[in-house]
Amino acid sequence: MLLKEKWQGALYSLVVVLILWQAVAWLLKLPIVPFPWAVCINIAEIFASKMEIHVLYSTGRVLAGIAIAMLLGIPLGFLMGYYEKVDKILSPLVYFTYPVPKLALLPIVMLLFGLGETSKLIMIVIIIIFQIIITARDAVKDIPPEIFRSLKSLGANKLQVFSEIILPASLAEVLTSIRLALGTAVSVLFFTETYGTEYGMGYFIMDAWLRVNYLDMYAGIVVLSFMGFCLFIAIDIAEKYLCSWR
Amino acid sequence: MIAIKDLTVKYQTKNEEILALDRLNINIGKGDIYTFIGPSGCGKSTFLYVLSGILQDYSGSVLIDGQIINPKSQRIGLILQNYGLLPWKTVYQNAMLGVKIKNQPPVEEYSNYIFRKLGIDNLLNRYPKELSGGQQQRVALARAFILKPDLLLMDEPFSALDAISREEMQELFLNIWKENNVTTIFITHSVDEALYLGRKIVVFSPSPGRILKVIDNPCFQLDNLRYRDEYYDMSMKLRKILDKG
Ligand SMILES: Nc1ncnc2c1ncn2[C@@H]1O[C@H](COP(=O)(O)OP(=O)(O)O)[C@@H](O)[C@H]1O
Ligand SMILES: [Mg+2]
Numbered sequence: 001m002l003l004k005e006k007w008q009g010a011l012y013s014l015v016v017v018l019i020l021w022q023a024v025a026w027l028l029k030l031p032i033v034p035f036p037w038a039v040c041i042n043i044a045e046i047f048a049s050k051m052e053i054h055v056l057y058s059t060g061r062v063l064a065g066i067a068i069a070m071l072l073g074i075p076l077g078f079l080m081g082y083y084e085k086v087d088k089i090l091s092p093l094v095y096f097t098y099p100v101p102k103l104a105l106l107p108i109v110m111l112l113f114g115l116g117e118t119s120k121l122i123m124i125v126i127i128i129i130f131q132i133i134i135t136a137r138d139a140v141k142d143i144p145p146e147i148f149r150s151l152k153s154l155g156a157n158k159l160q161v162f163s164e165i166i167l168p169a170s171l172a173e174v175l176t177s178i179r180l181a182l183g184t185a186v187s188v189l190f191f192t193e194t195y196g197t198e199y200g201m202g203y204f205i206m207d208a209w210l211r212v213n214y215l216d217m218y219a220g221i222v223v224l225s226f227m228g229f230c231l232f233i234a235i236d237i238a239e240k241y242l243c244s245w246r
Numbered sequence: 247m248i249a250i251k252d253l254t255v256k257y258q259t260k261n262e263e264i265l266a267l268d269r270l271n272i273n274i275g276k277g278d279i280y281t282f283i284g285p286s287g288c289g290k291s292t293f294l295y296v297l298s299g300i301l302q303d304y305s306g307s308v309l310i311d312g313q314i315i316n317p318k319s320q321r322i323g324l325i326l327q328n329y330g331l332l333p334w335k336t337v338y339q340n341a342m343l344g345v346k347i348k349n350q351p352p353v354e355e356y357s358n359y360i361f362r363k364l365g366i367d368n369l370l371n372r373y374p375k376e377l378s379g380g381q382q383q384r385v386a387l388a389r390a391f392i393l394k395p396d397l398l399l400m401d402e403p404f405s406a407l408d409a410i411s412r413e414e415m416q417e418l419f420l421n422i423w424k425e426n427n428v429t430t431i432f433i434t435h436s437v438d439e440a441l442y443l444g445r446k447i448v449v450f451s452p453s454p455g456r457i458l459k460v461i462d463n464p465c466f467q468l469d470n471l472r473y474r475d476e477y478y479d480m481s482m483k484l485r486k487i488l489d490k491g
Contacts, residue, residue: 150330153298153399154347155317164343168334245334245373 003240010229031214039218046216050204051223057199059227061117062189065124066178073129074174077136078166087137094133102126103188115196120189127188128181135177139170172243179235186228201227248274248297248397248429252306255292265454266292269306272448272457276311279423279430281440281463284450285488290433293455294401297431298324310397321348323390323398323428327406329382331374337385338370344393357392363422364388380411384418391422398423398430405435416442420467437484441465441477449487459487 018036025033043051080087080094106123113119143165151161193202201224208216253270256263266289274280284290295301296308299317308315323344324330331340341361345352361367364384374382383403390398404412420443423430434440440447445466449458461484464476471477 144328146326146328146330147332149295149298149300150324150326151343151347152300153317153322153324154344154393155299155319155322156347157318160347164332164347168332243334245336245375 006236034215034218039215039222042215043219043223046219047223050216051219054199054201054204054220055223055227057197058189058193058201058224059231061120061193061200062124062182062185062227062231065121065185065189066128066182068121069125069129069132070174070178072125073132074136074170077133077174078140078162078170080133081137081140081170082166091137094130098130098134103191106192110195117197120192120197123188123192124185127184128178131177131181132174135173136170139173140166143169172239172246175235175239175242179232179239182228182232182235186224186231190224247276247311249309249312250274250306251308253293253296253304253308254306255289255296255301255304257292267296267304268454268456270455270457272460274429274431276429277427278445279432279443280446280448281432281434281444282448282450283434283437283440283484283488284455285452286435287453288450289453289455290435290450291401294324294399294431294433297397298322298399320397321393321395323393323395325383325386325390325398325400325403327402329374329379329386331382331385333374335373336370337366337372337374337377340374340385341366341370341388341392344389344395348393350393353392356394357388360388360391360422364418380407380415383407383415387415387419387422391426394426395428398428400430400432402433402435404439412439419443437481437488438472440484441480442471447484449484 021033021036025035076090080090102123105126106119109119109122109126113122147165147169148161151165156164189200190202190205193200194206197203201220205217205220205224208214208220250270250272253267254265255267256265258264270293282290282293292301296304297315299315299320299322310320313319321344332343335343341357342352358367361370364387366381366384366388369377369381369385374385377385383406386403404415407415416439432439432443434443441463442465444463447461447463449461450456451458463480465471465474465480468474468476
């Protein structure tokens, strides 16, 4: 899809959401559904004073989670894709744990690692790492043998095979898988931030809810969604930029 | 010189052992160009994989200038039927891949000469998918020649091209080859190509591959080859050997 079409699509959906929201608010006339413009004004008023720190915490957690998942998952996937033996040993494990709803592991993770940052990160990593491992593995397996052959005949070493072939060949797919896993990662982030912390958008939203401050709550939801959207776009742009050969 | 003694290759599949090459014996002189011809599945690619160091599980001995094949120390130019270009690299990067892997300083003058000669000097910033098959194969040729290889191995490089670009490429290739005189093994299943490009022609039997005959090719480097009697006679002769198998 062209970049321009994408932006038009995003703008279109934004407008549709705003119209629906406005309509619902107008029909219900209840405090639990404030008007969009009221929420926007509220965001402008409280962002710097009340929200910024929470946005930073949440963004930091998601980014750290993605980074850890990539650092662990990509090499593992590469090894599985490149070495048949590693794949034979590890893929049953991956397939066995793949269908387990990862959110259900939250209590265990919290029991083991406490309520602090560690368990929050672990949850995000668990959610996206399997997708990354499997995508990286399949991407390596899909590289046509001819491509390896021409490099091998040149006497390339393992590092060169990695940097000239494996990494560039699989980068696009890996980024796509992260982009797709991002939605789930942000949901989990929200969930984990409702426990054991006073920072993060999850905390902010639930806190506003408990304080019956619906304007703040909506502001939080909008900002959290926007944060997810920005990450999504950032990965999309990275993909376009790094994989312009496709 | 390449000295091949009792080269035998077997592939192990789940159920059976496939004999791909059966005791090949041949010596290939330095700076010479040999075409290898044989029916599909007779082991021609397998033979090249051994020579290029891709396939190491063989028996017998293969020595290049007295040394065991080792792509790390020898410079081997390999050109495959499907070009073997890296889709994420531009034409320029692909062409320079050989010297990059070998850590050789790139010789701008020579590479530019090769680009011009192959007519790809205006395509250097494109990606492979933006090229025709013929253009991609020119890039693969450029990569091989820029490397200044000790040994050039070509596995049916032009067979995916249409007839017109195939003859064009054969001529272009021979043209550059003459300036380099690099030892070349050229695999083909086309009688015409074997006659046009080989100073010597090696005929393979159907699977398992054995060498049926090594022929001195009187047609090599004759002008207007395809209109001559020698060409006709030799093609009949080759076809007969191939048919008898
Ligand atoms: N990886 C492999 N595993 C098992 N058998 C193979 C493999 N590669 C090739 N063969 C078999 O070896 C024989 C020779 O193959 P190949 O060298 O590709 O022939 P050619 O290039 O002359 O068409 C064929 O019978 C083919 O089926
Ligand atoms: Mg073949």
